[in-house]
Amino acid sequence: xxxxxxxxxxVIYTEPDRHDAVVLSTTTRFPGGxxxxxxxxxxxxGVDLDRESFGSVWAWLGDHQGAGMAVRELRSGRxxxxxxxxxxxPVWLIVHPVSCLPLIGPCxxxxxxxLSALSxxxxxxxxxxxxxHSSLDRRSA
Numbered sequence: 322x323x324x325x326x327x328x329x330x331x332v333i334y335t336e337p338d339r340h341d342a343v344v345l346s347t348t349t350r351f352p353g354g355x356x357x358x359x360x361x362x363x364x365x366x367g368v369d370l371d372r373e374s375f376g377s378v379w380a381w382l383g384d385h386q387g388a389g390m391a392v393r394e395l396r397s398g399r400x401x402x403x404x405x406x407x408x409x410x411p412v413w414l415i416v417h418p419v420s421c422l423p424l425i426g427p428c429x430x431x432x433x434x435x436l437s438a439l440s441x442x443x444x445x446x447x448x449x450x451x452x453x454h455s456s457l458d459r460r461s462a
Contacts, residue, residue: 324420324421324422325350325420325421326398326418326419326420326421327348327349327350327418327419327420327421328348328349328350328351328352328354328355328395328416328417328418328419329346329347329348329416329417329419330346330347330348330349330355330358330359330362330415330416331344331345331346331413331414331415331416332344332345332346332359332362332363332366332412332413332414332415333345333412333413333415334366334370334406334410334411334412334413335410335411336369337410345362345366348419348421352391352392352395352396352416352418353392355395355416356388356391356392356395356401356416359414359416360382360388363378363381363382363405363412363414364382366378366412367379367382370406370410370412371407371409371410373406373407374405374406374407374409374410374411374412377405377406377407377412378405378406378412381403381405381414391403391416395416395418398418399418400415400416400417400418401414401415401416402414402415402416403415
């Protein structure tokens, strides 16, 4: 069995008032999605960087040709690692192709219609079991 390929994405950076690194990470199914996630995460981190680090992040965000090359590298199975920022505040962008075990949901073979009927049944049962709808309250009233 061949496991499906996914892409593990990380942005690692330091904040001025902390000595440990901050790690943001996610897993995506497609290499383009991995690069898109990196670009979004770097935009959020970039506003807190010093001028020199922000300049390198901004230049990387504007390099659309480089982003396309990163997607091609990931498609070919090679990891992508980029170091941005200054020596004092480096920002690491890392994507690794990984194999993931497929997760199986609790309702195998259930259609969306079956699942919506189950959720309605739970709502009806909770109404019947609530004190205002209980048969004991109706008899005493």
